[in-house]
Structure formats: structure tokens, C-alpha cells
Amino acid sequence: MNVINRRIYSAVREYQNKYPILAITGPRQSGKTTLLRTLFPDYRYVSLENPDNRDFALKDPNGFLNEYDDQVVFDEVQQAPAIFSYLQTIVDNRSDKMGGFILSGSQNFHLMERITQSLAGRVAIFKLLPLDIKELEASDLLADDPFSQLIHGFYPAMYDRKISSSVFYPNYVQTYVNRDITELMVVKDLRQFQNFLGLCATRAGQLLNLSALANEAGITQPTAKSWLSALESSYITFQLYPFHKNFSKRVVKTPKLYFYDTGLLCHLLKITKRETLLTHPVKGALFENMIVAEFFKQMHHSYQNQSPWFWRDNHGNEVDLLLDQGLSLDIYEIKASKTVLTENFKSLAKFESISTIPIYSKGLVNAGSLNQKRSYGNVISWKDFPEFS
Incomplete structure (x- = not known):
């Protein structure tokens, strides 16, 4: 073990x-x-x-x-x-x-x-959330490739007892997720809830449209809100809220939905192989989910209190992760690519040009292994973000 x-x-x-x-x-x-x-x-x-x-x-x-x-x-x-x-x-x-x-x-x-x-x-x-990247790396258990890691997932039991993710996650959903939800509230149709959970997975890393989610699941909007609250209370999902301090009404004010564990997320999406993920339309959203969840895991495991947000305007300009440090901001773009292009920093530059709050740090978190300092901002490997002492 x-x-x-x-x-x-x-x-x-x-x-x-x-x-x-x-x-x-x-x-x-x-x-x-x-x-x-x-x-x-x-x-x-x-x-x-x-x-x-x-x-x-x-x-x-x-x-x-x-x-x-x-x-x-x-x-x-x-x-x-x-x-x-x-x-x-x-x-x-x-x-x-x-x-x-x-x-x-x-x-x-x-x-x-x-x-x-x-x-x-x-x-x-x-x-105490699922394992974070630093914990896996320190134990020599971290995959070399981010996409293999996010498919495999982060729950300790798989590493302690050498359980494959293909066995662990179906049992986890059946044994724990369904059980916790039915303890928190009355669910008359468990199959309908499981469908709702799968639909949440398709929206990971995206703006949460509760009305559309409820309609597709065939439930009322209050029921969808209640079920989503139960998923958050059981540490399955969480929401990241938009930063709109000192901005006009043109800023999006809808939260984004994420899962704490990308292995569970991939299981719900029926993605079991790295080759499938690399050409899948949700590749970018899943990588973003892993990085945002990693921030939350390391923040809590280090017992630190940060203020994470995202920012997006109605023209599609977006900062994937924004940290409000009080008198300044740290802003990050997340890209599921190992290639670093100047245009990857475009949204960060746009935000900096209109922000009334000084920007302390700009970073591009990507799927590569190198860390670099560039004039547009820092390039940060997925293995090295974030840095909590």
C-alpha cells in the first residue's frame, strides 16, 4: 500500500x-x-x-x-x-x-x-478533498501526461488499493453518490437523478444555465436547483462565480459549474481512454476543470483562504481564473495545449486594459512541462500550478 x-x-x-x-x-x-x-x-x-x-x-x-x-x-x-x-x-x-x-x-x-x-x-x-497534484507528485504517483491523469482521477482508494478507475467510479456513484443524495432529500426517480448528474457532466467548465439544465433533465427548475445543491453538499460539484467589481452591465454574471474530481467526470462522460479525450470536443473544458479544481484542492489542503473568480464579458473575452488579492489581482488563462502562442494571452491583455484594479500577476497554465517568463505573462506547467506554501 x-x-x-x-x-x-x-x-x-x-x-x-x-x-x-x-x-x-x-x-x-x-x-x-x-x-x-x-x-x-x-x-x-x-x-x-x-x-x-x-x-x-x-x-x-x-x-x-x-x-x-x-x-x-x-x-x-x-x-x-x-x-x-x-x-x-x-x-x-x-x-x-x-x-x-x-x-x-x-x-x-x-x-x-x-x-x-x-x-x-x-x-x-x-x-479534505481528493488528492491534489502536489500530493501525487510527492508520492511518485503522478502521471507524466495531464490527460491520462485527469481520466484516472484523484481519489486515494485507487492508489492505496490499486483499484482501476473503471471499477472504482461505477461503484462510487452507486454506493456513495446515490446514497448521499437520497439522505439529503427525497428522490422519487433515481434513474432521473442519474440522468441529471450525467447532464451536469456535459456542462463542466461552462456557464450554468439552470433553466436549460432542468428542461433537458425533464424536471422543474426548483428541483434542479435542489439537486445541484445536494451535489455541492456532497462535494461532487462546485460553482465558480463571476467577478464583476467595477465593471459595467456587459459582464456575464452567471456562475460556471465544475466537478471536484475529473476521474468521476470522465466516467460520467464515458471517456475511458486518453486517445478518445485528445480528439474530444470537451478536452479543453475538462483540462480547465482539472486546473480550477486543483486550485481549490490546494487552497483547502494548505488551509488558506483565497477569493477565486472568473471573468467574462458578452463579447466572449474571458479570464478563466482570477484571484482577488484586495489591492491587486492575479489572472490566469487555462489552455489544454503544450504549444504556447502569443494569442493565448489575448484575453489577459484585454482584461488588464479595462481593469481599474492593478494586475499583479498574469499566467498561462497549459498542458506542457516547462515554466517560462514572457513579456505577456508567465507560462506555467499544469504540474506547477498553483503554488501554496
Whole structure:
């Protein structure tokens, strides 16, 4: 079994002594259990998915927390919402005790709802997403070719247990995605939801037209919005919102849809071979999805807070990723090509010419392996973006 050192470990260690409660959230199979057992080997581990544990916590929260009162991990803690208010009282009564409770869950909506209601200010919250490129590279597991990597995907189980993506993803959808969605809401027709999920995959890296998505899926727009929210809460998809500060009404204000894992995305699109992807119309969108998702993964794994956006006007000029640094902006174009052309920097130059906020850095992220500094901006290899310390 390959031992992959997750970059988030150091941040969790640091804040263990600064907050009475730590919360680890992220999609199923992202490595949360491994993290918990690695970083907290002396803590008691209690899974609230176990019916006996869950029944104890729900029916007798006082007795449950008298039994598990310190140095304990509560996994899938959203299954027992009754204990959150009791935890608040416990940690408030022993304000000098740090890191006594570790909470973990894979449904972000329910977990964050409980934390917001009862534990605000008492919890350090971490997001463990699928493996990032730097983690794979450090473990000598990263593919040499970006398109092979994005098809294979980033979930740790495939690397730990040497499971092929063709086996992993069908099981993942059936075992986890469908299960989480049906726990979050009532889905009368699971086949219709699966069709909706596939239609979301066809829109990865594109502007999200919720009305058109609902019509094609044969559902109402409120249902489409609800299902999409459930996918986001289960860490399957996320949205990137447009930057429109100090711009006119001619700027697009519709978000773009992305998947956290491109292996799952390729599975849904039935793309299993690199040769197929290289000539596929979605090649550029999938490469963009991988790079944008990589930014989010590394941001959370480094426990940093950035403000990522994209920008697009109604003439089609677009900046794929924009980072608002407050007094300046970093802007990036993403191209699924190894060839660097001057015209690739055209949209970045256009944006810089009309922005009232100074541009600190311009970059072109591509599928090549070289990093170069050019007068138009920096050329950045897919393996080296972004750079978080």
C-alpha cells in the first residue's frame, strides 16, 4: 500500500492546540478516516453510522457524552444532530481544553448547519478533498501526461488499493453518490437523478444555465436547483462565480459549474481512454476543470483562504481564473495545449486594459512541462500550478 502524506496534516496538527473542536469534512473516500486514525491514534474512534452508537447519541446525548467526554473522534457526526448543543456546553465549561473533540462528516450541508447553529467560534474547519497534484507528485504517483491523469482521477482508494478507475467510479456513484443524495432529500426517480448528474457532466467548465439544465433533465427548475445543491453538499460539484467589481452591465454574471474530481467526470462522460479525450470536443473544458479544481484542492489542503473568480464579458473575452488579492489581482488563462502562442494571452491583455484594479500577476497554465517568463505573462506547467506554501 502506498503511503500518501496529505498536506492538510500539518494544518490540522497546528490548530489542534488552538480550538476545542476540530471538524474534518470532505467527500466520501477522500481519506478522512485515514487522516483521523493517522493524526489521532490515541483518540477513541466512534462512527455515528454504526446503528448502536447513533441510537445511543440520539436517545441519550448526556449519557453518550459522559462516556465519550474527551480525546474522541466522532465520525459522520451529522447523523446525530442532538449532540451538537451538548458539545457547546461541554467546551464552554472547560475553555482551557483544546482539541478534545474531532468531528468528521461527508455531508457538508448538515455538518455546517449544525456547527453554525451550535458551535460557531469553537471549531476549526478543514476540507479534505481528493488528492491534489502536489500530493501525487510527492508520492511518485503522478502521471507524466495531464490527460491520462485527469481520466484516472484523484481519489486515494485507487492508489492505496490499486483499484482501476473503471471499477472504482461505477461503484462510487452507486454506493456513495446515490446514497448521499437520497439522505439529503427525497428522490422519487433515481434513474432521473442519474440522468441529471450525467447532464451536469456535459456542462463542466461552462456557464450554468439552470433553466436549460432542468428542461433537458425533464424536471422543474426548483428541483434542479435542489439537486445541484445536494451535489455541492456532497462535494461532487462546485460553482465558480463571476467577478464583476467595477465593471459595467456587459459582464456575464452567471456562475460556471465544475466537478471536484475529473476521474468521476470522465466516467460520467464515458471517456475511458486518453486517445478518445485528445480528439474530444470537451478536452479543453475538462483540462480547465482539472486546473480550477486543483486550485481549490490546494487552497483547502494548505488551509488558506483565497477569493477565486472568473471573468467574462458578452463579447466572449474571458479570464478563466482570477484571484482577488484586495489591492491587486492575479489572472490566469487555462489552455489544454503544450504549444504556447502569443494569442493565448489575448484575453489577459484585454482584461488588464479595462481593469481599474492593478494586475499583479498574469499566467498561462497549459498542458506542457516547462515554466517560462514572457513579456505577456508567465507560462506555467499544469504540474506547477498553483503554488501554496
